[in-house]
Amino acid sequence: MNQPLLYNRQPPRPAWGVRVDPRKTLSTSEPIVAAPLPTQVQLPLELGPERRAQAVVAPGDYVYTGQPVARLETGARNVVCASISGRVAAIRPGPIPGPGPRVAECIVIDSDGQDRRHADCVPAGDPARLAAARLRELIAQAGIVGLGGAVFPTADKLGGSQPVDLLIVNGAECEPYISCDEMLMRERAAQVLDGARIMLRALGCDRAVVAVESDMPAARLALRAALDADRDPRLDIAEVTAKYPAGGERQLVELLTGREVPAGGLPRDVGIVCQNVATAAAVSELFRTGCPLISRIVTVTGGGILNPVNVEARLGAPLADLVAAAGGYTTTNCDLVMGGPMMGMALAGDRLPVTEATNCLLVAAPGELSDAQPGYPCIRCAECSRVCPARLLPQELLVACDTQDPDRLEQLHLDACIExxxxxxxxxxxxxxxPVFAQAKIRQRAHREQQRQARLAQQRSEARNARLAAAEKRYADGPAPDAGEAALTDLLARVEQRDERGDGG
Ligand code: SF4
Ligand code: SF4
Structure with a gap:
């Protein structure tokens, strides 16, 4: 008997969200192009929140493409691989993309122009025969992280003890302008499905669905053709209405399955794991060619770019190389954004390196993005709560942010805001x-940490007082005969008895 479907292949249009001008066709008329080999790359050792790596190479060392060059600070696992071959020029702080000016320790490699592969970059064997734990270990060592923007370690997402009955491979790239996932599905659909199959094995799950948006007909057709050729009954496609932010992880889980990810929880809590389509392709690449994560596809687009296109770029390459690969700037005073216009972050310049999180470089011509304009008082129209995908009350949250009321912010579930x-x-x-909510979330985290530290200090103080009280009581009660004293008394009694008997034995 066929098992009932765990998901809806064509879920209804969500009530939340907004319909924004997608502007994706700007960059989808040309196939993906490979950026020229960079002359230098800068690989950050800051891998994400609370995730740091330390170099295992030194300045002057020769490194091959794909060679591990850094391992996690907390463990022996290699997680950063050289994206080109050449000499390590320096290990020093350098600017990295992020909110505001950010600097992190980086490994700088000067290319020798040869792109010589490391000898270990060979397939580890048929993934269909490797144990799940071995698959996860190889994925971790290859530095593969979520390429949808969150850069969460893929192997960690595939591990864990909670059972999983569905893998969602997320191709529902809903943010305007960004088309790297759509182009990947159009050009490398079989690779995406292959990666999905390997991840199913690593998860111990037997159902995967690739989610695409309704305005990606070419991607859907390519996936359908690959599925028909593949004939793997465990794989399927679902189509969600093109509405922002339907591709958000929580929103997608809810749309496809009706399961609600608890606040502060993960899709895994409801039996689901989500992986981006580019992550799936990277997993396939690792097991078919032995190549770790050394590149990614970046949408280079916007009115400030001459030929918007998707560029496959080595990690650590300067963004300026990508701009050059897309024909250069159309004008001098453009705004640079990493990501899309809704959730992207402004960049200080194009000398920053491509990272695993760089899904799009939006080069906006003057006036292309809406400028900040003076706001007016809230008229309590509730439009914001109608569109909020997290079902929050943004107008109430704003008041609580203004009054800096942490308890009220907790009540209103500020942490569920996906910004x-x-x-x-x-x-x-x-x-x-x-931006007000984003700042308030940072303050709220700091507040919680303060509260945690205060609780710990109180517990320590209470434990100390209890110890002191016990010591005082012992002192007041007088010394108790200890075990050594009791043993000595017993021995003397036995010697006395022997002497009385006069047996000497
Ligand atoms: S904050 Fe919300 S309720 Fe207030 S005016 Fe804006 S949309 Fe309307
Ligand atoms: S409150 Fe947060 S989740 Fe809700 S619409 Fe605003 S930014 Fe999005």
Whole structure:
């Protein structure tokens, strides 16, 4: 008997979210192009929140493409691989993309122009025969992380003890302008499915569905053709309405399965794991060619770019190389954004390196993105709560942020805000709510940490007082005969008895 489907192949249009001008066709008319080999790469050792690596190479060392060059600070696992061959020029702090000016320790490699592969870059064997734990270990050592933007370690997502009955391979790239996942599915659909199959094995799960948006007909057709050729009954396609932010992990899980990821939880808590389509392709690449994660596809687009296109670039390459591969700038005073216009972050310049999180370089011509305009008081129209995909009350949250009321922010579930920007987008008073919420989330985390430290200090103080009270009581009660004293008394008694008997034995 066929098992009932765990997901809806064509879920209804969500009530939340906004319909934004997708502007994806700007960069989808040309196939993916490979950026020229960079002359230098800069590989950050800061891998994400609370995840740091330390170099296992030194300046002057020769490294091959794909050679491990850094391992996790907390463990022996290699997680950063050289993306080109050449000499390590330096290990020093360098600017990296991120909110505001950010600097991190980086390994700088000067290319020798040869792109010589490391001898270990060979397939580890048929993934269908490797144990799940071995698959996860190889994925971790290859430095593969979520390429949808979150850069969460893929192997960690595939591990864990909670049972999983569905893998969602997320190709529902909903943010305007970004088309790297769509182009990947169009050009490398079989690779995406192959990666999905390997991840199913690593998860111990037997159902995967690739989610695409309704405005990606070419990607859907390519996937369908690959599925027909593949004939693996465990794999399927689902189509979600093109509405921002339907491709958000939580939103996608809910749309496809009706399961609600608990606040502060993960899809795994409801039996689901989500992986991006580019992550699936990277996993396939690792097991078919032995190549770890050394490159990614980046959408280089916007009115400030001459020939918007998707560029396959080595990790650590300067963004300026990608701009050159897309024909260069159309004008001098452009705004650079990493990501899309809704959730992207402004960049200080194009000398920053491509990282695993760089899904898009948006080069906006003057006036292309909406400028910040003065806001007006909230008129309580509730438009923001109507579109909020996290079902929050943004207008109430704004008041709690203004009054810096941590308890109220907790009650209103500030942490569930995914910073999607939908509330800003619809607000008739032109209030900028999302940056306020993002800042409040940082403050709220600091507040919670303070509370945790205060609780720990109180527990320590209470434990100390209890110890002191016990010591005082012992002192007041007088010394108790200890075991050694009792043993000595017993021995003397036995000697006395022997002497009385006069047996000498
Ligand atoms: S959309 Fe703007 S004006 Fe309307 S309730 Fe929300 S914050 Fe207030
Ligand atoms: S930014 Fe936060 S509050 Fe605003 S719509 Fe998105 S999830 Fe809701």
């Amino acid at each position: 999607c920007g939908c509330c800003d987008y619809v607000c008739p008073s032109r209030l900028t709510l999302t």
